[in-house]
Amino acid sequence: MKSFAGLAGILVLAIVLSPTASDGSRIFLQLGNLTDVLRQISVIGIIALAMTFVILTAGIDLSVGSTLALSTTVVAMVLTHDFAGMGYSLHIFVAMLAALAASTAVGALNGAVIALLDIQPFVVTLASMIGIRGLAKWLSGNANIDIGFGQDVAAAFAAVFRQKSVVIGSYLALAVVFWILLGRTVFGRQVRAIGDNEKAGRYTGLPIRSLKVWVYSLCGLLPGFAGILYAAENHQGNPNAGVAYELDAIAAVVIGGTRLAGGKGSIAGTIIGTLTIGVLTNMLRLNNVDSNVEMMIKAVIIVLAVAVQRQRGVE
C-alpha cells in the first residue's frame, strides 16, 4: 500500500515527538489517547467511506456536512419531543430512524437529480449543501437543541452512543462492510467501472442511473449515521455542525490514493488517509503547535501525500 508509508512515517514522528506524562510514559502512546484519536476520526472516517464510492464514480458530494447537521437536528428534535407513553428504546429507535431516513432521502435526491437530469454532481451537491443547511436551520429555528443533560430518554441515547467503544466499533464495522462492498461484490465492480469509463459502461449495459442513485444514497445514509454519533457525543442537535466536513472527507479519500477522476481507489486507502490526518492532528496538538501553523502543516502534508503517490504511479 503506497499511502501506508506516509502513515507509518507520521506515526513514528508522533511517537518520537510525543511529550511525556509525569510517570515518564509517552502521552501519544497511552491507550486513552490512541482511542481518543480513533474516536475523533470516526465521524469524518465514516463519511469518507461513502465519499470514496462517490469519487470512484468520478463524482463528488459537497453536501455531506449539511446532511450531518440535518441528522443531528432531526435526532435531537425527535428525542426532545414528548411521545406520551413511548418506551425509551422505541423512542430512541424512532429518533434514529427519522434522522437516517431524512439524510438518506437527501442522498437519494442528489443521486436522482444527477442521474436523471444529467447535471454535474459538483453543481447538484453544491446546491444541496446550501439548501439542506437551510433546512436544518429552519427546522431548529437557528438554535442548538441540547440533549441528554438530565435524566431522560435523550440522556439514555447519549450514554449509549457517545461511548468510545460504540463510536469506534461502528466505524470499524462500517469500514469492513464498505471494504467488502467495494472489493468483493458486483456492485463494487460496477461502481469502479462507471468511474473508469462511463461511456463504455453504458454500452455494456450497466444500470448507470440506478447505480448512481444508490451511491449517492449511501453518501446520505453514512453522514446521517455520523450525525447521530455527533449528537450523542456533543449532547446537541446543531444545525451549524459539520461545516467544511466535506473537505475533510475528500482530503482523507485523496490522501488515501483514490483518484478524483474516478475509477481507481480503495477503502483501505481511505482508512489510511483518515488515520494519517487524525494522527497528524493529535501529534501537533499534544505538542501545542499554534493552530494557524497546524493548518499550514496540514496543507503541505496533503499535497506531499498525493505527490508521492503520483511519483510512484509514474515509475
Added chain:
Amino acid sequence: MKYGILIAVALVAVGCGGTSSEKKQLFVAFSQCNNAEPYRAAQNALMTKLFAQDPGVKLVIADGQQDNSKQVAQVETFIRQKPDLLIVAPNERAALTAVMGQAMEAKIPVICLERDILQPNYTAYIHSDNMAIGRQAGQFIADYLIKKNGTAKGKVVQMRGLLGVEGEIKRDRGAKEIFAKYPGIQVIAEPVADWIQAKAKDRMTEVLRAQPSIDVVYGHNDPMAIGAYLAAKELNRDKNMIFVGVDGLGGTAGGIKKVMDGILAATFVYPLCVDKAVEVGLKLLHDPSFKPEKDYTLPSTMVTPENAAEMYKKFTVDE
C-alpha cells in the same frame, strides 16, 4: 420564453409590492451579522417578540452569514427600501462603517447593536463591555481559588474563541488583568476552539491527557465551557474542577440552565442589548422630539446557582 416567464414573475412581484403600501406601517429593518451563533439567534427571537407587541411595526431581519460583503449588500438594499428604523449588528467594524454612513445620509435613524464601527455613523450605539466581563470572570476565578486553596493559587485552562475577534481578545485580556495580580494563578493551557462546543470537547480531551491537575476551566463562551465539561466528565474528572462560561443565554440550551443544573459554576451574561435597542427604537419611531444618547453601555450580570432560577426566568424568551 424563459425570459418571458422571468419578466412575468417580476411584474407580479412588483404588482404585489404596490398594493401592500395602502396601509402605512412602520418598517424596521434589522441587519444581523450571523444567525448561526446561538447568541444572535437569541437576539433575533427577542427582537421579533418585542416588536410584535407593537402592531404598527413590521420587522424584517436579514442574515449577513458572517460575511462582510453580504451584509453590506443587505444594508444597501434596506437603504433603497427607506425603512423607518435601521438596526445593524455589524460583522466587522471597518467593513460596515461606510454603508451605515450612507444610511445616515439617507436620513434613516440607525441603531448600531453590540459591535462598534470606526466612525459614529449611527443615531445610537447600544453595547456591553467584554473587558469588564473578562475582569468579572477573572475575579470570580481568583475568589474561588482563595476559598478552595486558602490563597489565590491554582491551575486555569482557557478555552479560546475565534482568534482576533473582539470578544475573544477582551474576554481574555480582562481575565488576565486580574490573574496578573495573583502570581499563584497559572494559565496552563489555552487551546483554541473557535466558540464551538464540539471542538472544545476534543481540545479539552487533549489538555486532560497532558495535565494531571486542573482547578478551573474558563470558557470564553458557554458552549466551550460545556464542551470542556463533557470531556472531563468522560474521564471522570469533572468533579475535580469548575467550569466558568460567558454569554448566559436563557432557554433550555443556554448557559443559565447549565448553572441551574450544576454543570457550570458561573456564567456572565453578555447582554443581548436587544431590549434596550427596541426601547430606544420605539421612541425614535413614535416620538419625533426624542433625542437618544449616543452611547448606551449595558452591564453584565453574574449568574451563580444562587440566582440562576431567577435569571433563567428573566432571560428566557418564550416561544
